[in-house]
Amino acid sequence: MSSVHPPGLDPEQLRGHLDRERPGLVSGPLSARLIQGGRSNLTYTVTDGTSRWVVRRPPLGHVLATAHDMKREHRVIEALHPTAVPVPEPLLLCEDDSVLGAPFYVMEFVEGTPYxxxxxxxxLGPERTRDTVLGLVDTLVDLHAVDPGSxxxxxxxxxxxxxxxQLRRWGKQLDASRNRELAGIDExxxxxxxxxxxxxxATVVHGDYRLDNVLIGDDDRIRAVLDWEMSTLGDPLTDLGLLVMYSQKLELPDSPISTTAAAAGHPDAQELVERYAARSGRDTSAIAWYTxxxxxxxxxxxxxxxxxxTLGQTVGAGFDRIGDLVPVFIEHGLTTLQEG
Incomplete structure (x- = not known):
């Protein structure tokens, strides 16, 4: 009897593949649950009733090979696993589409909370919140300290x-989705x-480094950095600039953009930058540009x-308010440059 399974992952097919490639890893029938979906890569938890694993695969339907490259994601966590950077242990990469309908990889399940x-x-209270966020900076310093070649x-x-x-790429991205006037964005x-x-x-850059892309353990330490799909070799300060941006308080009620900056004890941008500079030894004087x-x-x-x-291609709550946020982000960008 075939059990109901989430779209994009057939547990029996996966079990057969794991039994062939990693004999003894799985000790019973597998069940799977989709824990993160959408236009980004799909993430599932899989269990045999005793152990748990995580499976990542591209979204269902046609995807650009470069945008959702499982091999790249698997490669970067495999390279970083022996370093000081906490990442889940990668267990298997499968590039054969016949197993799940797309390439995928399997990694260990890590206990932790994404805030x-x-x-x-x-x-957590102010002190633990402060320590948790400063730990985010320290882990970023550890990532940027890894010698890519080694x-x-x-x-x-x-x-x-x-x-x-990067600037050209995001400019082209903007041109591809223009259907209204946006004051200040071209400026x-x-x-x-x-x-x-x-x-x-250059260092390994994460590309989307923020608090809700890491898992925090009960001791408030980072257990794993997740979501490496934007990672590449590049300018480390782009990661710091993004972290600084996410540490600004957005006075936007009901904003669908997650920000933790309003939490009591959350370090401000200046403290984050100073800690990064002190620990990494890098010159952060141009941080206004990166932010x-x-x-x-x-x-x-x-x-x-x-x-x-506006084209009716998105489903779900909150999308109707996204358009109102864009001018706020443009204004913040211009103000940051003027003040920097």
Whole structure:
């Protein structure tokens, strides 16, 4: 009798593959549950009743190979697993579409909490909240301290001209989803282009580093950094700029964008930057540019979501309010550059 299973993962097919590739890993019938879906890569928990694992695969339907490359994601966590950077242990990569209908990988299940809102952090209290967020900075320093070549990631990206390429890429992304006037966004893009900072030596960058992309243990330490789909070799300060942007208080009631900055005890942007600078030894004097770039990038992402909403291509709550957020992000970006 075939059991009901989530879309995109047939437990019997997976069990057969694991029994062939990792004999003895699984000790009973598997059941699976989708824990994170959407346009991003799909994440499932899988259990045989005794042990648990996590499976990642691309979204259902047609996807761009470069946007959802399982091999890249698996490669970066496999390279980082022996380092000081906490990542789940990767157990298996399968590039054969015949098993689940798409490439996928299996990794260990890590216990921990992803904190997405200030309300979720509140029970920790101010001191523990502060320690948790500062731990986020320390782990970022650990990531950026890894020598890419020494862990087999020397060819993981093209660091030369990284910032210029990023700016062009997000500019093109904006052009692809324009159907209304957005005051200030072209100005923000142009000013960022005129003021490109000189990048420090390239490191592995996460690309979407924030509190709700890590799992925090009961001891308030980071147990695992997740969601490596944007990772590459590039300018480490782009990760810090994004972290600084997410540490700003957004006075937006009912915002669908998660921010934990309003939690009591949450360190402010200056403290995060100073801690990163002290621990990494990097010059962070151009952090205003990187933070403004993060505001720009998020404005473009949100405008893309708004654009698809206006075309009737998104389903779910909160999408009707996304369009109102975009001008706020543009304004923050411009203000950050002026003040920097």
């Amino acid at each position: 997405r809102t200030a309300e979720e952090l509140a029970p 862990v087999g990631l020397g060819d993981f990206g093209r660091p030369e001209g990284f910032l210029d390429r 923000l893009h142009a000013v960022l282009g005129r003021a490109l900072p000189a990048s420090p030596s 403004a770039f993060a505001w720009f990038k998020l404005a473009v992402i949100l405008e893309g979501i708004h654009y698809r909403y």
